[in-house]
Amino acid sequence: MAQPDKKWLGTSIDIDGCRQTKEALRERERELSQLIDMVPGQLWRLTPDGEPTFFNRQMVDFLGLGVGDTDRPGMSRLDAFVQAVVHPDDAAKMADALDHCLVTGEDFSMRHRLRRADGVYRWMLCRAEPMRDEGGRIVQWYGLCHDIDDQMRAEEALRRSEGKLRELIDALPVHIWSWTPKGKLSYVNKRCLTYLGLSEANFEDLAGVVQELVHPEDASEAQRTAANCIKTGDVFRMRYRRRRRDGVYRWSEGRCEPLRDQDGKIVQWYGVTVDIDDAVRAQExxxxxxxxxxxxxxxxxxxxxxxxxxxxxxxxxxxxxxxxxxxxxxxxxxxxxxxxxxxxxxxxxxxxxxxxxxxxxxxxxxRQSVETRDPMALASLVAEARDLMAEEAARRRVRIDIEVENELPPVVVDRIQVQQVLINLVRNGLEAMESAASDRVLRMCVRRLGGVVRTEISDRGPGIEFPDRIFEPFFTTKGHGMGMGLAICRSIVESHGGQLWAENNEPHGATFIFALPVDATMAPLSQGGPDSVGRPSDAERSL
The missing domain is CATH 1.10.287 (Helix Hairpins)
Known part of the structure; x- marks a missing residue:
């Protein structure tokens, strides 16, 4: 019987796709490995029990050792790692923190120092989080260490600089403070707090307390001035009285200027206050x-x-x-x-x-001399008189307001003599408001009326009891006066071709008015009568 022919059976399986997939996977792994090694930070991985299993290239290069180099007989890799590269002052704290996170599963975060390969310790910010499976069981720990040594040194240098600056500010014999752009108190130096008897403990309530420390007679003006500066951006400058920690009010001078950014926007206000009580009393x-x-x-x-x-x-x-x-x-x-x-x-x-x-x-x-007379703007003389009397006005708590008409013509006057008239009339107005409880405002108005420049100085005092006699020599209503001031003033004004008179205001106060001719060559105005200098006639008053 013949044997049947033997046959070979074979199969062919297309594995090209699988090979390409594996090749792509290896390429992805290679790219991931390169990416991990190129990350500007030190990446590491731990087992659920805390054994190091991976250091990226950045970490290996920094430490000068790999995971295998952390093996120590009778010691876990984690303990050996901590002992080998963590600063002795930070090692125990880091080990305890890691043990706590491994037990509880909480995230790890800590600043500590790691020893670089050259033996230099540098500050690191280390963080680690667990990766869990679908059942919530921790399968790996992944961590990152970021070098913050330069930042830490910069922060330390900044703290030292701030400390020295604060020591300097507290040592200066002035009180330093600052406002926010909206005027909220944001800082007060230690010397100021000590002077006022306050502390930084209740700083949120300090702004209201500081307002209460200003003398009641100065508080409203100080608030009004500060509010105007915050609104307009003008420099704050004012003299006022503050209550010291022993309850005594002392004169102080406060100044505050805004700090602006490149666009001119105010970002902060910085001010100083100086105790000037001794100087004020000495000046008084x-x-x-x-x-x-x-x-x-x-x-x-x-x-x-x-x-x-x-x-x-x-x-x-x-x-x-x-x-x-x-x-x-x-x-x-x-x-x-x-x-x-x-x-x-x-x-x-x-x-x-x-x-x-x-x-x-x-x-x-x-007899007045005309040789020293020159044409000048009366408005400038009024401003000079206001500046000369500003200190006395502040001492008497009187505000001086000036209103000057635009484009006033010059008048030919003896500057010293007319300034003497202005100062005398301003001082009389300040003294007249000595007993006024409020609205202590002295108003100075300069305007042209016909051929004269007319100056009015108005106060809010009790008025003039004897308006027809106050310009007589040796007549006075003051206990310490000689009765020559207004007489001399009238003599000076009339020698300039002008006239000086006074009127009572309604409901209270008085106004002293003097008018000087624009044309210096005109005859003395006293020859032409009151109407020629802008003084109201009887007919005008009847209207």
Whole structure:
């Protein structure tokens, strides 16, 4: 029987797709490995029990060792790793933190120092999170260490710099503070807090407390000034009284300026306050001393002048009286001796002329000179007078407001004499409001009216009791006054071709008005009457 032919059976399976898939997978793994090694951080992996199983290339290069290099007999890899590369001051704390995370499954986060391959320790921020399976069981720990040593050193340098700056600020003999752009108190230095008897513990309530520390008579003005500066961006500058920790109010000067960004927007306000109470009191004492000296000098000068006038005038007056008696005897004689009486009358005339010459010489002493007069803007003189009296106004808690009409023509005046008039009238206005409880405002208004420039100085005091007599020499309503100030003022104004008068305001206060001609060549305005200088006529007042 013949044997059947043997046959070979075979199959062919297409594995090209599988091979390509594996090749692609290997390529992905290679790219992932390169990516992990190129990440600018130190990546590592732990088993659920905490054994290191992977360090990326960045970490190996930094530490100078790999996972296998952490093997130590009788010690886990994790403990060996911590002991080998973690700073001794941080090792125990890091080990405890890792053990806690491995037990609880909580995320790990810690700053510590790692030893670089060259032996230098650098600060690291290390974080690790667990990867879990579908049942929630931890299968791996993945961590990242980021080098923050430069940041830590910069922060430390910044803290040292801030500490030195704070020490400097607290050591300066001034009180330093700051506001937010909206005016909220944001900082007060230690010296200021100590001065006021406050602490930083309740800083949120400090802003309200500081407002309460300002003297009640200055608080509203300080708030109004600060609010205006916050609104307009103007520099804050003011003198006010603050309550010290012992309850005593002392004069202080506060100044605050805004800090702006490149666009001009205010980002912060910085201010200083200086205790000037001793200086203010010294200035007050000096002012009193000057006033006393001025009054004594005036009294002495007046007494000397009076004695001189009396001495000069008494001789011709004595001659007049004596000659008059002699003339009377010659005329009453029987018969009357006319010839002798006429000679006596001649002597009387000579003596009277001598007395007139004495009076003329005295008047010449006070005659105003026109040689020192120059054309100038009256508005600038008003501003100078306001500046000169600003300190006294602040001391008396009076605000001086100025209103000047635009494009005023110049007037030809003696600058010193007109400034003397302005200062005298301003001082009278300040003194008139000494007893005013509120609304202490002195208003100075300069405007043109016809051919004159008219200046008005208005106060809110009690008004003028004797408006028709206040310009008389030696008439005064002040207990310490000599009654010469307004008389001299009127004399100066009239010597400039102007006129000075006063009016009572409604419901209270007074206004002193003086008008000076624009044209210096015009005749004295007193010759033309009050209407020529802008003073209302009787007909105008009736309207």
């Amino acid at each position: 004492e000096l002012r009193h001393a000057r006033e006393n000296l001025a009054r004594a000098s005036q009294a002495a000068s007046l007494a000397e002048l009076s004695a001189s006038i009396a001495h000069e005038v008494s001789q011709p007056l004595t001659a007049v009286i004596t000659s008059s008696n002699v003339c009377q005897r010659w005329l009453t004689a029987e018969p009357p001796n006319i010839e002798r009486a006429l000679k006596t009358l001649e002597r009387i005339a000579r003596a009277a002329n001598a007395a007139a010459d004495v009076v003329g010489r005295v008047r010449a002493l006070f």
